[in-house]
Amino acid sequence: MLGLQQVHHIAIIATNYAQSKSFYCDILGFTLTSEVYRETRDSWKGDLALNGQYVIELFSFPFPPPRPSRPEACGLRHLAFSVADIDQAVAHLESHHVPCEAIRVDPLTGKRFTFFTDPDGLPLELYEA
Template identity: 80%
Template structure:
């Protein structure tokens, strides 16, 4: 048996490290656990936590190639976050200049959800529990 226990982290490469760090920390509410500049790669690496649990490894690299970011592109479709109140979460994002798609209803669970993008266009989802 492989013995997987949980997702350890998600790695994200940002075109503008400072802007993405501010987005994930100041707007989404992650906390910066540690941060390193790796001179040999001209790259920043930040470890971000959500509610005390390490979740996102945020990187910068010089001139990263573009990647399809629409939810229907092949590969990772999106990163979803659960929230208790989607209307409050959307209002918070909108107050910080983040545009959300219209709220939809999951046809299988009857739960409400919406999509928005990080500074590099990575599709993110809010899913009401």
């Protein structure tokens, strides 16, 4: 048996590291736990935690290629975050000028969800727990 225990982290490449770091930390509420500039790669790497748990590795690289399409390109479709109150979460995002799609209901679970994007247009989801 392979013995997987949990997802360790998610890696995201940003076109503007400072803007994305501000988005994930100041708007979404992640905490920057470590940060390093890798001179040989002209790249920043920040480790972000959510509620004390390391979750996202945020990178910058010079001139990364764009994502092929949203969200049905082959590969990772989106990153989803659970929230207790989706209306409150949407209001918070919109107060920071982050537009959200209309809230929908999952026909299988009856739970409410919506999508929004990070500064690079990466699809993110809020899913009411």
